[in-house]
Every structure is written in C-alpha cells, then in structure tokens.
Amino acid sequence: MTTPTPQPMPTPDLGSLLRTPGRAHVAPKTTAPRGSAAPPRAPMLPRKTTMPMVASAPDPSRPAAALSDSELTPAGGKRTYLRSISVYLPRTLHRTLHEEAARRSTTATATMLTAVSATHATLEGALPDSREESVAEGLFDIPQARQKSAEPRVATTIRVTDAQHQALTALTARYGVSRSEVISAALRIHLGVTGG
C-alpha cells in the first residue's frame, strides 16, 4: 500500500470547458422586456464590456469578405458557438423564419446564415438606402430623424463563430447598414417574403 503525497488541487481549466463547441438544436432568442411597465434598467455599458464571451481570434491575414460560403453556412466544417449577437427582425419576418425553420427541421440560426450565404452577393438592391437624410438649409446640415419601421421588430439572439461574425460585419461595412438589415434583406430574398 502506498501513501499518496498530499498535493494542492490544480486550478481547473473552466475557460476551455466554456469554449466547448455545442450543437445548436434550438435557435436562441432574446426579446426586449415586455411592453407594459418595463422594469428599471441599468445604464448601458460600453460594448466592449458587454460581450459575454471572447471567441478565439480569427486569422487576421484573411479578409473577411473572402470567407467562403461554408464558413457562412452552419452546415460547413467545424463550428464553435461562442459569440452571441442579436438580430432585430420585423415581426412577420421573424414568424416566417421560425415557420420555415420548423418546416425544414432546422434552426432559425441555420436558416438566417443560409439566407445570408445564398444572397450576400445580391443584397444591394434589397437593402434600404443607408444615406442619412439631412436638411442643408441655413447654417449647417441638420440630420433628420430616420423613418421608423412600420412594423415592430423582434429581437433574436444567435450564436455564431468568429468567421461568421466577421463575415456579417464585413457585409454591414460593405453595404453601410446594420446587421439586422442585412439579415432581414437576405431572409426576405431567401424566403420569398415581400414587404416588412
């Protein structure tokens, strides 16, 4: 019989555990607090401190726009669901997305990414004009309030890989609109939805 030498417990590596890839069976969603009597809200923090997780750094030498469809498509290659991003979709488009995802037995995340992957090269015509309207009379240009969306939007949170996140960011930069507008436009084309 041997007597074990007492040793301190090693520090557990929870970081690696937390970065373990998961399978996305269900599209994660978040919504804004329900309409009536919103609870007290804390002030917004700078975005840098709000990311729940820091995903592994992508290869900086590779331009985001050059990412292949397989990296945009959830079916392609290795996946790590590390980065949560929120997407605001018009209510009817949100509903159609979930109906379509259910019909295809896939997730809303997969459907969104597939839509962007399939349509990203042809989105320009479907996107709203990103130029900010302003009135140039008088002393200086006065930016005008953006027209409010006719339809309320629903927040949906999806978890994407760094490559997917980078590609979406590249698209928003290319078209000068928000991520939600890019995904909405892609979904409208992909799902054949008009209006909204």
Added chain:
Amino acid sequence: MNRDGLTRVVAIANGKGGVGKTTLAATLAGMAAEAGYRVLLIDLDPQGNVGEDLGYTGAGRGDDGAALVAALAAGAPLAPVLTGVRERLDVVCGGERLEDLGGLLLARQKRGVQLGDTLAEPLSQLLAAAEYDLVVIDCPPGDATLQLLALGAARWLVIPTRGDAASLKGMTRIVQRLVVAREHNPSLELLGVVLFGISSSATRLRREIQSQIRTSLGGAAPLFETTVRHSIAATDARAQGLLIQEHAAAVGGEPFWQALRAGRSPSSPGSAPALAEDYATLAHDILLRIASYENAPIEDEASTA
C-alpha cells in the same frame, strides 16, 4: 420550443452545497422585487431552504415542492405556489417532494425521453400568461437531473463559490453541466462567478482566490468584482425568516432608547448593514450585466443605422 419568454431566467448553481446559492437566489429575488421588478423565484432544491430565507416555512406555508413535481412529472401547469411573499415577489416552492423527481426523470431519460425542456416548457407557458421581469432559479447542489432542468430553462447562469478547493471542484462540475445543457439550450450563458464567504479583512487571500478563479475562467466568463463577506448576520437573518436587507433595517432601525424603554438591551446592527450592502452591490452588478447584454445590440443598431 419558443424561448422568447425565457430571456430573463437566471439560474443560481454550483455543484457543491453551502456556497451561498440559496441566500443569493432569495436575496437577489427580494432586492429586485424591492427595486420594482416583478420577480418569480423557483426553488428547485429538495432542501427547500428558500422557505427559511423568506420566512414562509416558519409561517407554515409552502407545499414542499408538490406543485413543482406535478408540473415537471405530470405535466400540470406551472404556477406560483405563494404569491406576494414580498411585494412583487412570487415563489414556486421547493422541498422534499422533489427528492424522488430526479430518479423519475432519469428513468424517463433512459427510455429516450428528452428532458431538456421539462422545466422550460411549463415555465415558458407561465411567463406567457403572467408577466415577470425576472425569474430566479435556486438549483440543488447534487442532483444533476434537476440542475439540467434549470439550465435547460435559463438564459443566464450565476455561480456562487467559496475559495476552497471543494467549491472550485463544484464550479467545474456545474460548468460541465452548462456545456451539456447548451446542446439543448444554446442561449445559455455564464453571467459570472461570485466569490462568497471571504472575510472582509482578508485582502490578500481574496486577491489570490480571485486571481485563481480568473485564471480558471480563462477570460471565457467574468468574475463579479463584488464579493460577499463572511458574516454571522446571514445566520441571524435566516433564523428570523428575513432577507439580509430586511434584517439590517430591523436591527439598525431601532433607536437605543426604544429598546431601553421596552426593557431590552439595545441591538447592535453588527455586520448586517455591510453584508446587505455586499448583496445590494452584487444584485446591482447582476442586473446591470443582464441589462448591458440586452442593450448591447441596441447600441450596435444605433451605430450602424
């Protein structure tokens, strides 16, 4: 299933007992309710100690988890057992009826039944009918099945831990379960880790433990800056069925002459106000962090609009 209603569900869990889960769950729920949130507290622990913290066990109320078992095992609608435990705070009670639930659900799982939505589904239905701003789930330390039910329904996980090796081991266990639960509930995030039970004067020890936890987390999740000190006031508060802030107000709110006039020795608030302040700061940090995640995309929208 539709998880739209489950965005403000916070599970408080650690794979080890005695680390502050129940007190944190009850105090967070109580403080949020006091601050104006409509809060539902779900006690998923067979020990049912939320009842002691909120004082309803002493008042002979609660159902030992019967309603929760009916909802999880028999598909009955989930509903708060006690409403108005404090203003704006309702409770789904836990208790010893939950002891057999883990085994029952495990048997179902072995027959191929998916358990991931067992709590999420009835909770989602409850939240669709009754509007709560925050749901807090107190998880049991040992029952993996019940923990997975909670993690299947939660959007956020908060892990309270003490600085000892056993608590860190418990933390590892619950993170492993988070990874498992994410297969079914990918929106689940670790909101942060809270360090409990460190003496307020043990600065060096606190720094060392915080550093060890940060190393352990490897940047994948944050450690809350606020720590909750070790204090006998927590025991006093629970003995009276009061939350720590209520206890602090009670012992600190009585002028000495009132006690003398009543023939009692004047009470000293001791460390109760400081402990209450720790919890208040922590509750603020937790709510702030949830709000910051919720608000972040709005900021992003604004910046790109």
